[in-house]
Amino acid sequence: MADLTSNFLGIRSPNPFWLASAPPTDKEYNVRRAFEAGWGGVVWKTLGSEGPPVVNVSGPRYGAIWGADRRLLGLNNIELITDRPLQTNLDEIRRVKKDYPDRAMIISLMVPCDEESWKDILHRIEDTGADGVELNFGCPHGMAERGMGSAVGQVPEYIQMVTEWVKMYSKLPCIVKLTPNITDIRRPAEAAKRGGADAVSLINTINSITSVNIDSFSPEPMIDGKGTHGGYCGPAVKPIALNMVAEIARSPETRGLPISGIGGVTTWRDAVEFMALGASNVQVCTAAMTYGFKIVQEMISGLSQYMDEKGFASVDEIIGRAVPNVTDWQYLNLNYVTKAHIDQDACIKCGRCYAACEDTSHQAIDMGPGRVFTVKDDECVACNLCVNVCPVENCITMVEMPKGATDPRTGRVVADYANWTSHPNNPMSKAAE
Amino acid sequence: MSNSPLTPGVVPGRLPADVLARNFSDHEPPLAAHEARVAADRCYFCHDAPCMTACPTSIDIPLFIRQIATGTPEAAARTILSQNILGGMCARVCPTETLCEEVCVREVAEGKPVEIGRLQRFATDTLMEKGVHPFARAAATGRKVAVVGAGPAGLACAHRLAMKGHDVVIYDARPKAGGLNEYGIAQYKAVGDFAQAEVDWLLRIGGITVKTGMALGREVSLAELQAGHDAVFLGMGLAGVNALRAPGEDLAQVRDAVDFIAELRQAKDKAALPVGRDVVVIGGGMTAVDAAVQSRLLGAETVSIVYRRGQDRMSASGYEQEHATSAGVRIICNAAPVAVHPAGAGVEVEFAYMADGPDGLKPTGETFRLRADQVFKAIGQTLTGAPEGLTVSGGKIAVSGAGRTSVAGVWAGGDCAAGGDDLTVTAVAEGRDAAEDIHATLMAARA
Numbered sequence: 001m002a003d004l005t006s007n008f009l010g011i012r013s014p015n016p017f018w019l020a021s022a023p024p025t026d027k028e029y030n031v032r033r034a035f036e037a038g039w040g041g042v043v044w045k046t047l048g049s050e051g052p053p054v055v056n057v058s059g060p061r062y063g064a065i066w067g068a069d070r071r072l073l074g075l076n077n078i079e080l081i082t083d084r085p086l087q088t089n090l091d092e093i094r095r096v097k098k099d100y101p102d103r104a105m106i107i108s109l110m111v112p113c114d115e116e117s118w119k120d121i122l123h124r125i126e127d128t129g130a131d132g133v134e135l136n137f138g139c140p141h142g143m144a145e146r147g148m149g150s151a152v153g154q155v156p157e158y159i160q161m162v163t164e165w166v167k168m169y170s171k172l173p174c175i176v177k178l179t180p181n182i183t184d185i186r187r188p189a190e191a192a193k194r195g196g197a198d199a200v201s202l203i204n205t206i207n208s209i210t211s212v213n214i215d216s217f218s219p220e221p222m223i224d225g226k227g228t229h230g231g232y233c234g235p236a237v238k239p240i241a242l243n244m245v246a247e248i249a250r251s252p253e254t255r256g257l258p259i260s261g262i263g264g265v266t267t268w269r270d271a272v273e274f275m276a277l278g279a280s281n282v283q284v285c286t287a288a289m290t291y292g293f294k295i296v297q298e299m300i301s302g303l304s305q306y307m308d309e310k311g312f313a314s315v316d317e318i319i320g321r322a323v324p325n326v327t328d329w330q331y332l333n334l335n336y337v338t339k340a341h342i343d344q345d346a347c348i349k350c351g352r353c354y355a356a357c358e359d360t361s362h363q364a365i366d367m368g369p370g371r372v373f374t375v376k377d378d379e380c381v382a383c384n385l386c387v388n389v390c391p392v393e394n395c396i397t398m399v400e401m402p403k404g405a406t407d408p409r410t411g412r413v414v415a416d417y418a419n420w421t422s423h424p425n426n427p428m429s430k431a432a433e
Numbered sequence: 434m435s436n437s438p439l440t441p442g443v444v445p446g447r448l449p450a451d452v453l454a455r456n457f458s459d460h461e462p463p464l465a466a467h468e469a470r471v472a473a474d475r476c477y478f479c480h481d482a483p484c485m486t487a488c489p490t491s492i493d494i495p496l497f498i499r500q501i502a503t504g505t506p507e508a509a510a511r512t513i514l515s516q517n518i519l520g521g522m523c524a525r526v527c528p529t530e531t532l533c534e535e536v537c538v539r540e541v542a543e544g545k546p547v548e549i550g551r552l553q554r555f556a557t558d559t560l561m562e563k564g565v566h567p568f569a570r571a572a573a574t575g576r577k578v579a580v581v582g583a584g585p586a587g588l589a590c591a592h593r594l595a596m597k598g599h600d601v602v603i604y605d606a607r608p609k610a611g612g613l614n615e616y617g618i619a620q621y622k623a624v625g626d627f628a629q630a631e632v633d634w635l636l637r638i639g640g641i642t643v644k645t646g647m648a649l650g651r652e653v654s655l656a657e658l659q660a661g662h663d664a665v666f667l668g669m670g671l672a673g674v675n676a677l678r679a680p681g682e683d684l685a686q687v688r689d690a691v692d693f694i695a696e697l698r699q700a701k702d703k704a705a706l707p708v709g710r711d712v713v714v715i716g717g718g719m720t721a722v723d724a725a726v727q728s729r730l731l732g733a734e735t736v737s738i739v740y741r742r743g744q745d746r747m748s749a750s751g752y753e754q755e756h757a758t759s760a761g762v763r764i765i766c767n768a769a770p771v772a773v774h775p776a777g778a779g780v781e782v783e784f785a786y787m788a789d790g791p792d793g794l795k796p797t798g799e800t801f802r803l804r805a806d807q808v809f810k811a812i813g814q815t816l817t818g819a820p821e822g823l824t825v826s827g828g829k830i831a832v833s834g835a836g837r838t839s840v841a842g843v844w845a846g847g848d849c850a851a852g853g854d855d856l857t858v859t860a861v862a863e864g865r866d867a868a869e870d871i872h873a874t875l876m877a878a879r880a
Contacts, residue, residue, distance in 0.1 A: 069471045348542040351480030352480060
């Protein structure tokens, strides 16, 4: 079986599957059960300053969207940081870490944006035995209204400033958790790096309203007739998170900055995808909240099988493997020509490809007698929509045209690699002149 | 004291009341709301959907299923009922396995079609339980149409005519409206007196008078109807039953399956219904299956369906055949009745094995006998009492176009008319289309 050992910033864990800072990691009872179930590490639910703890609503904290059979696709929450006394959390962290020395124990922190507050909290956590800190600059609801969480994460200067304080007052590895509620994820990541962060973790949750009750006209989750935006997570946010991770991994300014990948990781495969795009490990929350801690067994077995099949000796071999293949649109090969092909044996004749292409795309599919659907190569622009709407996997595939062949749509011969930067239609073209 | 399946002869109460109640309860329970959403989610919303083409009433199936999936079963019901006003009964009795569900692309792909019939029932039940009748009459035309037969064809025709603003009088020979929906469908397919509830709901369109106990050629003649109305629609079904043409057919133990089924449907107390210990049903259609299965459900010990041709020629679908065999009915094929012999209190039915060759069915020379306390004939119904002057072809009223008979002003549809399968859904389509043609004709005449 493959060696899943993870080493993130010198913090070792038996596997790269950590539980994210969230309700599952709010107390000793949960975290002990998580470690027993096999999780490699946890980021303890965010601690605040000493003093009266925050209070949570006593109505619903979560909203959700579902598939037809109630498969949970996306979850949102308006829960704040831990609402338990600081000392209780500190005592529990110390006890748990002592009993599970091989697991990663990270403490998530969120205190007011002043130097004293950060200095104080860092001092208080010093003797817990924790392996590192994660700065919660991400939560988009509640705490942000008080100038914390994403209110900090949306201002690169604040990120840098606070990170500098943390590095000044603590020797622990510092992970800066980023909010996706920004326009360009590279800016906060650069700020974290400038501030001395050892790593970034992303994404935190996305501002959202999961649904509206169209009888009472209140947003969900609803508290006494009102609702507020909450943080969205779960499978639905994964594509957004993947892109943001990749952007940081491939940016010249932040390349090499370790990343902990978060956002809709539900299966071992999701984890591999995050790692391939540059994450060193992953953090999981919604999947555990949906199915319980046991899912980590599938993640461990799936990753092991994959690594064995690929011959990867270490998870490090996965990290960043797809990053060189993430590029800008302008560098895509405009001479890569494909055509949709429908496997008539696999086709069940539902006609969805036809409806999609005829109504909304390029009228490139013909419907013949007996409901035989065929692609008109002279119309097909290879948009892939038919592939995406076809209910049968691999029934429609995109077949690459060989070099030298003539594309019947354009009448042009398929040529060698060439991209937009040198295209004659590009006014900025740097073509040989 | 009480009887059991082993009690000799033809006796009631072979099974305890709770078992009988279970046996005659909903054959396929309705979908709950969540089940319906999950079932609806399986629909691919096909382009030019094969299911819709296969439906004799051309219900927009992908649309109604999407309406269920999005939480509006009432809108789904309107989609169904606008094409098929008896969509509630059709959802229960349609042989969907040979119509819409047979051609469902998921049947093709996985052998597991979208459950169109059950979804249709979910939609129509939801609307009908709310007591909503979704259609209103157009302005009165002052025209009056006579409809003969309050079965699926007649009801569909009457409803569509009433909707167009015509006044309709339905004449039916039986004491209750509904036709085969009321008298000819197996009990477990239409529980809860659904047929009557549906008729009552349908009549809420208004403008329809139902006169029961009025048979064409008995209480009323075609000439009288023509004289008193602007148009006549004939949808009286097939009241006659084919004969075995075998000696012994007149013995008291030999009955028409349709009578047994009707009796069963009308019986409030199934425990009071006598059934034989050994039952033989002759025929290969749905009537044969319904009679055989219900005999078993009443507690008959052995029930055999005997059909003269091969199993693949049975008009009962594979699904129906499987339903019969899983109820403990034995299906014997390639055997035709030769004679019915008295044997003690019962009879012995003598069958000849048959071979289906290029020259038609021929006896192989081999025979066998089945003991029976009851023999049910289910070898097809025939048209009786067709009014004189109407052209009859192949034993049915000849029609052209949308049910036009050879006599101007007289239309026909359903089982009594030539063409189309003898299915509830086909009868509904024919009644509906004849109504549209009657309407067009009457309006053109007025203009």
